[in-house]
Amino acid sequence: MKKKGRMLVIDDEPSMQEVLKKLLNDDGYEVAVASSGKEGLHKLEQSGYDLVICDVMMPDMNGLQTLEEIKRLAPEQMVIMITAYGSVEDAVSSIKSGAFDYITRPYKNEAVLNAVQRAVRQRSLIEENINLRNILKKYRFENMVGKNKKMQDMFKLTLQVAPSKSTVLIEGESGTGKELVATAIHQNSPRASKSFVVVNCGTVPADLLESNLFGHVKGAFTGAISSKKGLFEIADGGSIFFDEIGNINLETQAKLLRVIQEKKFMRLGGVDNIQVDVRIIAATNKKLKEIMERGEFREDLFYRLNVINIPLPPLRERKDDIPLLVSHFLQKYCEENKKKLCNITPEAMAYLESYHWPGNVRELQNIIERAVVLATTDIIGKELLPDYIINPAVSLNFPVQFPSNSLSFKEMVHEFERKLILNSLKMANGVQKKAAELLKINPTTFSEMLKRLNIANK
Numbered sequence: 001m002k003k004k005g006r007m008l009v010i011d012d013e014p015s016m017q018e019v020l021k022k023l024l025n026d027d028g029y030e031v032a033v034a035s036s037g038k039e040g041l042h043k044l045e046q047s048g049y050d051l052v053i054c055d056v057m058m059p060d061m062n063g064l065q066t067l068e069e070i071k072r073l074a075p076e077q078m079v080i081m082i083t084a085y086g087s088v089e090d091a092v093s094s095i096k097s098g099a100f101d102y103i104t105r106p107y108k109n110e111a112v113l114n115a116v117q118r119a120v121r122q123r124s125l126i127e128e129n130i131n132l133r134n135i136l137k138k139y140r141f142e143n144m145v146g147k148n149k150k151m152q153d154m155f156k157l158t159l160q161v162a163p164s165k166s167t168v169l170i171e172g173e174s175g176t177g178k179e180l181v182a183t184a185i186h187q188n189s190p191r192a193s194k195s196f197v198v199v200n201c202g203t204v205p206a207d208l209l210e211s212n213l214f215g216h217v218k219g220a221f222t223g224a225i226s227s228k229k230g231l232f233e234i235a236d237g238g239s240i241f242f243d244e245i246g247n248i249n250l251e252t253q254a255k256l257l258r259v260i261q262e263k264k265f266m267r268l269g270g271v272d273n274i275q276v277d278v279r280i281i282a283a284t285n286k287k288l289k290e291i292m293e294r295g296e297f298r299e300d301l302f303y304r305l306n307v308i309n310i311p312l313p314p315l316r317e318r319k320d321d322i323p324l325l326v327s328h329f330l331q332k333y334c335e336e337n338k339k340k341l342c343n344i345t346p347e348a349m350a351y352l353e354s355y356h357w358p359g360n361v362r363e364l365q366n367i368i369e370r371a372v373v374l375a376t377t378d379i380i381g382k383e384l385l386p387d388y389i390i391n392p393a394v395s396l397n398f399p400v401q402f403p404s405n406s407l408s409f410k411e412m413v414h415e416f417e418r419k420l421i422l423n424s425l426k427m428a429n430g431v432q433k434k435a436a437e438l439l440k441i442n443p444t445t446f447s448e449m450l451k452r453l454n455i456a457n458k
């Protein structure tokens with residue numbers, strides 16, 4: 001049978017060593033013993049232990065000195081101290097010096113086993129988090145993290161296209177990292193030392209957008225008291241990033257097309273052509289092709305922008321990246337908030353992995369930031385996650401196309417009932433009684449419905 005963990009008991013009294021050794025052996029742990037702090041330290045140097053249990057009262061090097069030395073050599077080592085009855089001072093010093101817990105003599109076996117179990121669990125939690133941080137190092141690209149195949153392919157493509165001058169169109173839902181990709185392209189291009197100008201097409205009114213982009217000459221419009229350079233001129237030699245390009249109107253699209261084709265433009269109100277050398281990167285969270293098909297986006301501009309297309313998958317399609325992203329954001333926000341590096345419990349991680357992330361990476365990032373700020377220890381458990389992550393509401397989309405030219409009203413209702421039943425069974429892990437409760441119907445009616453709707457449970 002696999003042992004539950006390896007323990008090292010440091011105690012100068014052989015009888016105490018024996019008692020602890022037997023207790024822990026019986027509970028499935030592997031136990032080594034040392035009779036002094038010095039011997040204990042030597043054993044620790046030789047091999048690793050999940051937990052050290054150390055008596056405070058020992059001749060020569062006492063328990064507290066031993067603890068300090070252990071923590072100096074291996075700050076992450078889990079240690080439980082055994083203190084004498086009534087010695088509050090030792091207990092306080094132990095915790096201050098980094099012990100995980102202390103047990104006061106005389107102790108009950110149960111108290112020892114409880115403390116040991118908690119320490120071992122904590123240790124494996126820390127180990128998992130350390131492991132994750134090590135894996136993370138391999139999967140970083142610029143400011144991005146991703147080990148999912150689609151992300152790895154995307155990193156490769158980004159590096160491949162970066163050195164060229166080709167126009168790039170980045171497509172992805174909100175919060176998937178489009179701006180990070182655009183930045184990475186610029187950073188890996190020969191233009192990296194020149195400006196990277198971001199133009200947010202979503203929030204700026206059309207005429208302001210044009211004067212921002214192309215600049216204006218003195219007197220071009222009321223209030224134009226002097227001439228002004230536009231963003232294209234500022235980005236000369238560098239890159240310009242059009243965020244939410246799907247929002248620009250047809251008139252501005254025509255002007256943009258001209259810049260792309262002829263590499264020149266005029267300031268508003270001006271007569272001189274201005275020549276620029278700018279690499280264009282665009283992003284959209286809407287399907288540009290669909291906007292184009294509706295006649296709201298110029299076809300010629302679409303093809304000019306879409307020379308290289310970089311699709312960014314939504315987070316729900318790359319859930320294997322969630323643990324790495326969590327670990328990345330934990331490090332980021334612990335550092336920013338000057339907190340000790342936080343570890344996340346497997347339970348909290350499981351909740352994060354099962355959520356569907358409509359707001360993608362940005363939403364995950366915000367949730368981790370919140371958890372780190374609210375945390376009072378260095379452990380992030382599920383209680384630090386928002387309620388909607390722990391109890392996600394099930395949204396029931398209509399299961400059939402409506403209006404339907406093939407299904408009758410009765411058939412549509414039938415489909416909807418089926419969907420309700422299937423969802424409730426899923427939420428109740430297949431337990432019919434629980435599923436019936438969720439639907440607020442009695443179990444007999446529920447099981448009749450299963451038959452009528454021809455649903456096989458399990």
Ligand SMILES: Nc1ncnc2c1ncn2[C@@H]1O[C@H](COP(=O)(O)OP(=O)(O)OP(=O)(O)O)[C@@H](O)[C@H]1O
Nearest residue numbers: 143144145173174175176177178179180285361362
């Ligand atoms: N792969 C990733 N690794 C690390 N951080 C990421 C990753 N993807 C996104 N982020 C972070 O998530 C946030 C959103 O990213 P970004 O602003 O690039 O998304 P976006 O697609 O431009 O979103 P929007 O359409 O809403 O503008 C940023 O703070 C970014 O740092």
Ligand SMILES: [Mg+2]
Nearest residue numbers: 175178179243
């Ligand atoms: Mg963005």
